[in-house]
Amino acid sequence: MNLTIKDIAKMAGVSPGTVSKIINNYSGISEKTKRKVLDIIGETGYQPTFSAKSLATKKSNLIGLIYAGKVNVEITHPFFNEVVTTFKKTIGKLGYDIIMFSNEQFYQDNGSYIARCNHFHVDGCLIIAGDNVEDAIYELDESEIPCMGIDLKLKGPNSSFVMTENYALSSKVIQHFYLHSIRDIAFIGGRKDSSITIYREQGYIQAMQQLGLEIRDEWIQHGDYFEESGYEAMKRILDTKMYPKAVFAVSDMMAFGAIRAIKDSGMRVPEDIRVIGCDDIEACRFSSPQLSTIQQDKDRLGKLAANMLNDLISGNSQLSPVFVDSELIIRESCGSK
Secondary structure, eight states: OOOOHHHHHHHHTSOHHHHHHHHTTOSSSOHHHHHHHHHHHHHHTOOOOHHHHHHTTTOOOEEEEEEOSSBOOOTTOHHHHHHHHHHHHHHHHTTOEEEEEOOTTHHHHOOOHHHHHHHHTOSEEEEEOOBSOOHHHHHHHTSSSOEEEESSOOOSTTEEEEEEOHHHHHHHHHHHHHHTTOOOEEEEESOTTOHHHHHHHHHHHHHHHHTTOOOOGGGEEEOOSSHHHHHHHHHHHHTSSSOOSEEEESSHHHHHHHHHHHHHTTOOTTTTOEEEEESOOGGGGTSSSOOEEEEEOHHHHHHHHHHHHHHHHTTOOOOOOEEEOEEEEOOTTTOOO
16 A cells, blocks of 8 residues: 555644654654654654655755757757756756756647646746747746756746857957958858857857957858758858858857868868867767867856756855857867967
């Protein structure tokens, strides 16, 4: 017979909350009541469930992990995988476990993240940015459930976010090319409606304008952050009458695709066209040529997200968003230090 906390409470003549407090070793319970409940637990062999242990504290020590958007970044995405790995280690040291929520059925059954969070009694949520973010994410953001976004701006009463400083990121790339006498610079972004692409494209345009460099519409192309789309975007750029001298791709995967398209056209990297990507994934060190890139501080992003979410759960709802600096890493695809 599988006993529940309610069964134990009925046998002892006390409330389930009292049984839960005794299980969790809370004070304020008489020794007589405590002994009676513990004796019944011993006699019946009752094993407290996770929900029973959390009943008194109102905390589950569970964090919901959500990859947001109709077009999400997937668990295998190198950048977010490293950020989440650091987050998982850090939040684990703070006493939490992680449960992942799928959004695959959202557009069939009108699912609710709030309902799922309440069902599993999660203490808070980490939300990873995707494209075409579903309305349910913003409903969750506006709820009382603490939420932490990564590369996703959240504005709710118990929410905050961490994000790489994307305008400065793009400016570093353009300034590097400019200081090495490169003036003709193309841009390959992700999806046009992607918030990260929008920020980085705005940063690219702003930096180009500040330095008096010409912005050619045909040299601004878009993909989906993955290699094949970078290849196709670069081919469209190479179909124009004039070739750029350099390309900034907003993901390393698209930069790899751009390099392949340049090589397939009979040109060389970096001798004919220089390339800089973004993310500094492990493959950058082993590509041919080795890829120059913007290194986002994945370790810092993950640690900040974990500690800030823990503070939100603890009642500190006054946390401002944090923007993390990046570093330009020059390798062979730029041909210059």
